[in-house]
Amino acid sequence: MTEEEEWSEEQQSFSYRQRLKAAVHYTVGCLCEEVSSDKDMQFSKQTIAAISEVTFGQCENFAKDLEMFARHAKRSTVNTEDVKLLARRSHSLLKYITEKNEDIAQLNLERKAKKKKKLEDENRNSVELAEAGVEESEN
Amino acid sequence: MADNFSPDSEPTTRTLLRRVLDTADPRTPRRARSTRSGAQRDLLETPSTRRQRSQTKMTARRRSHTAASVDRLARVQASGHLEEQTPRTLLKNIILTAPESSIVKPEAVVKLVPSPQVVQPSRRESSRGSLELQLPELEPPTTLAPGLLAPGRRKQRLRLSEFQQGMDWGHLSQEPRENADASSLTSSLNLTFAMPLQPQSVKRPGLARRPPTRRVVDVGTFLQDLRDTSLAVAPPGESHRTPVATVPTDTVLEDTQPFSQPLAGHSPSVHHSLPCPSPSGAKEVEGPASRRTWSSGPGLQNNHSGPGKPAQLLARKVEEVEALAVGFPNISSISGEDGVEPLQNGVGEEAEESMEKSMSVREVEKAAEEQGSARAEEPEGHTEVAEAAGSLGAIEAKEPEGSSEDEDPSASPKLAPSTPEFLRTRRLQSPEPAPPPSTAVLPSELPKRLSARIPPRPRIPGSRPRQDPYKAGLNHYAKLFSFYAKMPMEKKAVEMVEKCLDKYFQHLCDDLEVFAAHAGRKTVSPEDLELLLRRQGLVTDQVSLHVLVERHLPLEYRQLLIPCAFSGNSVFPTQ
Numbered sequence: 240m241t242e243e244e245e246w247s248e249e250q251q252s253f254s255y256r257q258r259l260k261a262a263v264h265y266t267v268g269c270l271c272e273e274v275s276s277d278k279d280m281q282f283s284k285q286t287i288a289a290i291s292e293v294t295f296g297q298c299e300n301f302a303k304d305l306e307m308f309a310r311h312a313k314r315s316t317v318n319t320e321d322v323k324l325l326a327r328r329s330h331s332l333l334k335y336i337t338e339k340n341e342d343i344a345q346l347n348l349e350r351k352a353k354k355k356k357k358l359e360d361e362n363r364n365s366v367e368l369a370e371a372g373v374e375e376s377e378n
Numbered sequence: 379m380a381d382n383f384s385p386d387s388e389p390t391t392r393t394l395l396r397r398v399l400d401t402a403d404p405r406t407p408r409r410a411r412s413t414r415s416g417a418q419r420d421l422l423e424t425p426s427t428r429r430q431r432s433q434t435k436m437t438a439r440r441r442s443h444t445a446a447s448v449d450r451l452a453r454v455q456a457s458g459h460l461e462e463q464t465p466r467t468l469l470k471n472i473i474l475t476a477p478e479s480s481i482v483k484p485e486a487v488v489k490l491v492p493s494p495q496v497v498q499p500s501r502r503e504s505s506r507g508s509l510e511l512q513l514p515e516l517e518p519p520t521t522l523a524p525g526l527l528a529p530g531r532r533k534q535r536l537r538l539s540e541f542q543q544g545m546d547w548g549h550l551s552q553e554p555r556e557n558a559d560a561s562s563l564t565s566s567l568n569l570t571f572a573m574p575l576q577p578q579s580v581k582r583p584g585l586a587r588r589p590p591t592r593r594v595v596d597v598g599t600f601l602q603d604l605r606d607t608s609l610a611v612a613p614p615g616e617s618h619r620t621p622v623a624t625v626p627t628d629t630v631l632e633d634t635q636p637f638s639q640p641l642a643g644h645s646p647s648v649h650h651s652l653p654c655p656s657p658s659g660a661k662e663v664e665g666p667a668s669r670r671t672w673s674s675g676p677g678l679q680n681n682h683s684g685p686g687k688p689a690q691l692l693a694r695k696v697e698e699v700e701a702l703a704v705g706f707p708n709i710s711s712i713s714g715e716d717g718v719e720p721l722q723n724g725v726g727e728e729a730e731e732s733m734e735k736s737m738s739v740r741e742v743e744k745a746a747e748e749q750g751s752a753r754a755e756e757p758e759g760h761t762e763v764a765e766a767a768g769s770l771g772a773i774e775a776k777e778p779e780g781s782s783e784d785e786d787p788s789a790s791p792k793l794a795p796s797t798p799e800f801l802r803t804r805r806l807q808s809p810e811p812a813p814p815p816s817t818a819v820l821p822s823e824l825p826k827r828l829s830a831r832i833p834p835r836p837r838i839p840g841s842r843p844r845q846d847p848y849k850a851g852l853n854h855y856a857k858l859f860s861f862y863a864k865m866p867m868e869k870k871a872v873e874m875v876e877k878c879l880d881k882y883f884q885h886l887c888d889d890l891e892v893f894a895a896h897a898g899r900k901t902v903s904p905e906d907l908e909l910l911l912r913r914q915g916l917v918t919d920q921v922s923l924h925v926l927v928e929r930h931l932p933l934e935y936r937q938l939l940i941p942c943a944f945s946g947n948s949v950f951p952t953q
Contacts, residue, residue, distance in 0.1 A: 307912055
């Protein structure tokens with residue numbers, strides 16, 4: 240029974256991987272079509288298949304590395320720092336990622352600021368209302 | 379007979395063996411030979427009777443040893459023929475021929491040796507064949523005992539006496555013979571002669587001193603070569619030194635471009651190319667005035683030493699000396715002790731290197747078996763060495779003065795001592811013009827000379843952070859690579875390999891730095907290394923770092939790196 244379960248699990252994981260690979264393949268195909276329409280250059284199917292395989296393998300590597308980096312920093316969650324460490328090889332990628340990171344950080348700050356403002360406003364409103372209510376009651 | 383060897387304070391193996399051999403006297407070889415030697419038997423008998431009579435320790439020892447030496451020689455002669463060789467006879471020969479320098483006074487053996495020779499010329503010649511080494515070609519004995527140039531057995535005894543005489547007189551004549559012995563291994567008996575020479579050299583203080591002094595002496599010969607090249611002494615170069623001296627040391631030290639600037643550039647290049655501490659050899663270079671005084675005599679002797687190889691040796695030394703000399707004034711122009719120490723180190727290092735080269739050349743000479751010419755050269759070289767050692771001792775006495783001078787931060791005192799050496803080297807090429815033209819000439823000559831000479835020695839480790847020690851390591855790995863390639867490699871290929879290794883190691887270290895920063899640390903820890911290896915796939919869930927350490931590193935590192943190993947059986951779980 241356990242063997243069957245294991246085998247079925249394996250089958251499931253295998254089919255899962257296949258689906259993932261298919262998804263990657265599809266995405267790579269779309270991207271290559273865009274590039275070919277841009278540069279006026281054709282992509283053969285083998286090329287797209289090769290690129291998708293490589294991408295899939297690299298994704299596996301990235302995932303393992305990210306997990307290792309997170310563990311190295313004694314965290315249990317993968318962080319943007321880990322991602323930056325991963326991307327340090329290519330300068331352009333690192334730059335892009337750091338910029339995006341900064342944008343996201345800014346967004347977060349802005350959101351936090353907005354939330355704070357809202358809270359403060361609400362507080363003020365409630366206070367004013369309370370005061371108004373008190374005044375009215377007094378009156 | 380065993381009683382004669384009255385118990386020594388230290389029963390050495392030699393004495394034990396002797397006792398064994400003496401007590402169990404062999405039957406055949408002695409008796410077979412004893413028929414021939416009437417006179418020898420008489421001699422043997424009288425010492426043996428003396429032996430039996432003697433009571434006191436010292437006299438017994440002496441007589442027994444002197445008698446034993448005669449006995450030994452006789453036995454050696456007796457058991458000379460190869461056909462009768464047994465382990466016993468070999469041991470006997472070993473004991474007989476190996477003199478006991480610790481116990482026996484040299485004169486005693488020497489006295490005895492000549493006397494039997496006179497008595498037994500015939501016997502020796504008869505049985506000289508097997509034990510005769512390639513002695514006729516040995517000329518050094520002529521310097522010691524010209525009268526004792528008898529062939530065969532005489533030579534064996536001669537050598538013993540000559541060794542002791544030579545040791546007393548401090549000659550190195552033994553060494554060529556040693557090499558002759560080592561080379562002429564025609565029979566196993568020859569081995570026995572090869573062996574005693576070494577313990578002799580160890581026990582004799584005169585000889586034991588030889589190898590260490592050679593190092594020192596080579597630098598002395600450098601200095602002498604320096605003096606040779608200096609025809610006249612003049613202090614004109616000081617004027618051009620001042621601008622160099624005023625260059626701030628920071629820029630000079632930070633200059634990592636070799637040979638980019640004429641003088642200021644050379645000073646750091648040579649400065650940085652000079653290696654780590656060996657202050658002994660280099661201090662000698664510092665004192666200029668002392669050097670001037672020691673100019674002609676030994677230098678001339680060095681130059682006129684001998685044909686061929688010693689000249690080559692000296693030529694090489696002269697080259698290196700010039701390189702050193704060129705370096706010295708530049709370095710001395712740098713203020714402070716930093717200049718002095720690398721200078722010293724550089725001299726020591728280069729002295730050692732050149733000494734190694736010269737030693738290798740000498741060894742090649744010896745191995746080449748050019749006995750006549752080579753051995754004639756070697757003793758000359760050794761005599762030069764001996765005299766140079768004498769002069770060197772005086773130089774060293776004056777060196778501290780020179781070095782203290784150089785450590786003076788002011789530029790001019792340094793310049794004055796340093797420039798004459800520098801100019802001395804230049805004298806070879808151009809007789810001294812007026813100072814300004816010489817200043818113009820010198821910078822242009824300097825780059826060529828230094829560039830010609832220092833790149834051949836890129837391995838001198840120095841204070842330069844990147845270039846020299848780094849390249850030294852890369853050189854090592856590139857050579858390993860070419861070794862494992864099992865094919866000859868082009869120089870360009872080796873360079874490419876070095877470049878790739880360079881980038882690889884750079885990348886590796888950057889990764890380590892980043893990993894450490896990632897964990898919020900400033901120091902690289904083994905965890906970072908483990909992460910690196912994990913990324914490379916060397917460390918997996920099955921194979922841990924400790925397993926790799928055990929597999930690939932030597933045992934000592936295992937104790938350092940693996941906590942279980944160095945914790946001494948007290949291991950606690952991490953919390």
